[in-house]
Amino acid sequence: MHDDHPHSHGHRPDQDGPLSDYQLMEIAVRELLIEKRIVTADEVRRAVEAMDARSPALGARVVARAWTDAAFKARLLADGTAACEELGIEMAATKLVVVESTPAVHNLVVCTLCSCYPRMLLGLPPDWYKSRAYRARAVREPREALREFGTEIADDVTVRVHDSTADMRYLVLPLRPPDTDGWSEDRLAALVTRDSMIGVAVPSSV
Amino acid sequence: MSARFKPGDAVTVRRAYPPGHLRTPHYIRGRRGVIERICGSFANPEELAYGRDGLPARPLYRVRFAQRQVWPDYAGAAGDTVDIEIYEHWLEPA
Numbered sequence: 345m346h347d348d349h350p351h352s353h354g355h356r357p358d359q360d361g362p363l364s365d366y367q368l369m370e371i372a373v374r375e376l377l378i379e380k381r382i383v384t385a386d387e388v389r390r391a392v393e394a395m396d397a398r399s400p401a402l403g404a405r406v407v408a409r410a411w412t413d414a415a416f417k418a419r420l421l422a423d424g425t426a427a428c429e430e431l432g433i434e435m436a437a438t439k440l441v442v443v444e445s446t447p448a449v450h451n452l453v454v455c456t457l458c459s460c461y462p463r464m465l466l467g468l469p470p471d472w473y474k475s476r477a478y479r480a481r482a483v484r485e486p487r488e489a490l491r492e493f494g495t496e497i498a499d500d501v502t503v504r505v506h507d508s509t510a511d512m513r514y515l516v517l518p519l520r521p522p523d524t525d526g527w528s529e530d531r532l533a534a535l536v537t538r539d540s541m542i543g544v545a546v547p548s549s550v
Numbered sequence: 551m552s553a554r555f556k557p558g559d560a561v562t563v564r565r566a567y568p569p570g571h572l573r574t575p576h577y578i579r580g581r582r583g584v585i586e587r588i589c590g591s592f593a594n595p596e597e598l599a600y601g602r603d604g605l606p607a608r609p610l611y612r613v614r615f616a617q618r619q620v621w622p623d624y625a626g627a628a629g630d631t632v633d634i635e636i637y638e639h640w641l642e643p644a
Binding site for chain 2: 439441456457483484485486487488499500501502503504505506507508509510511512
């Protein structure tokens, strides 16, 4: 059928199966809200677009500021939401807890119950974050799970897992890489990856 | 609602299995931990899930547990911990 289509990458299969109960419910509620003129279709689209536009670059800015400004870091650890708003980041109802990794403590974030994630700072979560395997193993055997991400935590470093079970959202403030003295905030921010703010990786300057 | 516990207090998570929408993971029920911080008071999600107002708001805590206490065969370091948000009505003095 695709003789004129030489490349062989895997296409995502068409989703032709029946809709799940939750998909049907979402469509029904959305259509009702639009019919009753509580929201418009364009407002729904804009909200999705705004969420899709959020990316880990926001969180990276926060981390880079904390690495270069000790007073900001103190405010960030005391009240994550207020400190992010100080940088002009809209946090809506998010109650942010920032957990600082140090040479003695490595932090890791998970939501074992579902997929709670600091979306206002990191955008949508990666698929693996929502998988049952990650959600179970991050609490049950975090060091083994981290090793599979290529992150080896020494035995004399405490692994502190944060299970986002209720109203808080978590951002890891990773350890600033060595050999970055005098770097600008922008240059530091480029080192801060999504995975390092979840805690499955550590930033590196090389 | 004023908070019943303060940071540093030892608490035990109720070993209860009621039906409904709960934010207390099974794996932590019955375990003993220490209050890490008070997060504030929030509408009860067990009520919000059914369209009720969830009021009065309930104090929410972050509770720190030693991994070796949570999982008896935990293979990591002795100091490893898991911090979990738990509503006050799930906690008892340890």
